[in-house]
Amino acid sequence: xxxxxxxxxxxxxxxxxxxxxxxxxxxxxxxxxxxxxxxxxxxxxxxxxxxxxxxxxxxxxxxxxxxxxxxxxxxxxxxxxxxxxxxxxxxxxxxxxxxxxxxxxxxxxxxxxxxxxxxxxxxxxxxxxxxxxxxxxxxxxxxxxxxxxxxxxxxxxxxxxxxxxxxxxxxxxxxxxxxxxxxxxxxxxxxxxxxxxxxxxxxxxxxxxxxxxxxxxxxxxxxxxxxxxxxxxxxxxxxxxxxxxxxxxxxxxxxxxxxxxxxxxxxxxxxxxxxxxxxxxxxxxxxxxxxxxxxxxxxx
Amino acid sequence: xxxxxxxxxxxxxxxxxxxxxxxxxxxxxxxxxxxxxxxxxxxxxxxxxxxxxxxxxxxxxxxxxxxxxxxxxxxxxxxxxxxxxxxxxxxxxxxxxxxxxxxxxxxxxxxxxxxxxxxxxxxxxxxxxxxxxxxxxxxxxxxxxxxxxxxxxxxxxxxxxxxxxxxxxxxxxxxxxxxxxxxxxxxxxxxxxxxxxxxxxxxxxxxxxxxxxxxxx
Numbered sequence: 001x002x003x004x005x006x007x008x009x010x011x012x013x014x015x016x017x018x019x020x021x022x023x024x025x026x027x028x029x030x031x032x033x034x035x036x037x038x039x040x041x042x043x044x045x046x047x048x049x050x051x052x053x054x055x056x057x058x059x060x061x062x063x064x065x066x067x068x069x070x071x072x073x074x075x076x077x078x079x080x081x082x083x084x085x086x087x088x089x090x091x092x093x094x095x096x097x098x099x100x101x102x103x104x105x106x107x108x109x110x111x112x113x114x115x116x117x118x119x120x121x122x123x124x125x126x127x128x129x130x131x132x133x134x135x136x137x138x139x140x141x142x143x144x145x146x147x148x149x150x151x152x153x154x155x156x157x158x159x160x161x162x163x164x165x166x167x168x169x170x171x172x173x174x175x176x177x178x179x180x181x182x183x184x185x186x187x188x189x190x191x192x193x194x195x196x197x198x199x200x201x202x203x204x205x206x207x208x209x210x211x212x213x214x215x216x217x218x219x220x221x222x223x224x225x226x227x228x229x230x231x232x233x234x235x236x237x238x239x240x241x242x243x244x245x246x247x248x249x250x251x252x253x254x255x256x257x258x259x260x261x262x263x264x265x266x267x268x269x270x271x272x273x274x275x276x277x278x279x280x281x282x283x284x285x286x287x288x289x290x291x292x293x294x295x296x297x298x299x300x
Numbered sequence: 301x302x303x304x305x306x307x308x309x310x311x312x313x314x315x316x317x318x319x320x321x322x323x324x325x326x327x328x329x330x331x332x333x334x335x336x337x338x339x340x341x342x343x344x345x346x347x348x349x350x351x352x353x354x355x356x357x358x359x360x361x362x363x364x365x366x367x368x369x370x371x372x373x374x375x376x377x378x379x380x381x382x383x384x385x386x387x388x389x390x391x392x393x394x395x396x397x398x399x400x401x402x403x404x405x406x407x408x409x410x411x412x413x414x415x416x417x418x419x420x421x422x423x424x425x426x427x428x429x430x431x432x433x434x435x436x437x438x439x440x441x442x443x444x445x446x447x448x449x450x451x452x453x454x455x456x457x458x459x460x461x462x463x464x465x466x467x468x469x470x471x472x473x474x475x476x477x478x479x480x481x482x483x484x485x486x487x488x489x490x491x492x493x494x495x496x497x498x499x500x501x502x503x504x505x506x507x508x509x510x511x512x513x514x515x516x517x
Binding site: 013015018021211214216217 | 350352373376377378379380384390391392394395403404406407408409410411412451455
């Protein structure tokens with residue numbers, strides 16, 4: 001027994017030796033089953049590439065999305081008010097830091113409207129009221145609108161927030177849609193890796209039985225398949241990065257010109273666009289391998 | 301070295317016992333034959349000793365270890381002390397002969413230099429020192445069986461069990477394999493061989509255990 005122990009290495013060295021062996025074995029399996037491996041890499045690559053592209057697109061369009069106007073309350077005041085009276089009415093609103101208040105005089109309102117409707121020129125007097133345009137958070141504007149009926153000199157009001165809500169919903173819908181598509185694609189990739197490794201396990205069933213017979217532990221048997229999954233994930237991620245880089249190089253210049261034409265400032269791609277694929281590739285490969293091992297190995 | 305006391309084995313609660321009240325003891329360095337008809341329980345008995353199954357009842361002691369009481373995570377380490385030879389060799393086709401023989405050593409975490417040395421010695425001891433780089437399909441049935449024996453003994457097990465090791469071989473090769481197994485018993489390995497080959501058993505002077513319907517007679 002002592003001779004046997006002396007021939008055996010320390011636990012760590014034996015572990016390291018076996019990991020090296022598993023890595024070589026996993027890599028040689030990738031090459032031996034090249035057709036199956038390439039399909040797996042392509043599936044992982046595409047599953048990582050599309051979310052990366054959609055995310056990059058979202059980052060590029062972020063300045064545009066951030067330009068969405070804030071809700072607005074137009075309060076129509078009586079036409080014959082003096083400046084002092086208008087100041088008195090609007091003073092409580094001006095005191096709130098989150099709100100901005102702007103007064104449009106009847107003359108300014110008429111001038112703005114005249115540019116759009118020629119018929120106004122035929123009118124004998126200006127029908128436009130004084131308008132206090134208040135911008136700020138939706139809940140505060142709703143509170144002000146609720147109290148307007150009790151104020152003197154107010155003819156009416158218009159709270160303009162519905163289309164802004166729709167815009168925000170639309171943006172949220174787009175972001176969630178991208179998240180949903182990404183999750184579905186990543187789950188699909190995990191299933192593909194799991195299936196590929198499952199087939200490998202089935203084809204190596206005899207080998208696994210022999211290993212069990214000569215005293216292989218559960219982790220010894222699982223390890224080559226985990227490495228297989230991680231290598232598949234890394235190669236799939238590499239494929240995704242190459243495709244993404246090709247897309248960036250091809251479209252960068254015309255895309256920048258398009259953004260410029262809409263006065264949207266150009267944004268650099270964040271680091272996450274480049275590290276997302278490698279990190280997720282390793283996660284997909286590991287999870288796929290774990291799923292396959294628990295399904296095909298641990299049941300025995 | 302191997303001691304069974306009132307061992308029973310039943311695979312399914314609703315089925316009958318495959319082994320019934322089996323008791324015997326084998327000394328260190330002995331070579332024993334296990335005979336019996338198909339379905340008598342020979343393979344089950346070997347699986348119990350190999351640590352691939354556990355007794356349903358009774359005590360099985362191998363080299364001072366009570367096999368039935370071992371925890372699941374301890375069983376692989378126990379199996380490393382048992383060498384197993386099969387009728388159908390159970391060699392891995394994708395591995396070279398050297399890699400097949402090296403498997404028990406890799407599993408046990410031996411150094412690469414020790415693996416090379418021990419594999420060379422094991423293959424030489426079965427007369428296949430020149431077949432290191434060959435693959436199983438390139439060898440004859442007798443050679444494949446000798447590779448199976450080399451793999452079973454390469455980690456210097458305390459016990460060597462063989463399930464019909466000469467089942468597919470002609471009489472001359474069968475005698476050669478038996479002689480090889482006997483030589484291992486001479487260096488202290490306890491050898492238990494399950495076989496149908498009565499003619500071969502009669503040629504050799506070793507103890508015989510006969511199993512009939514799960515009972516040792």
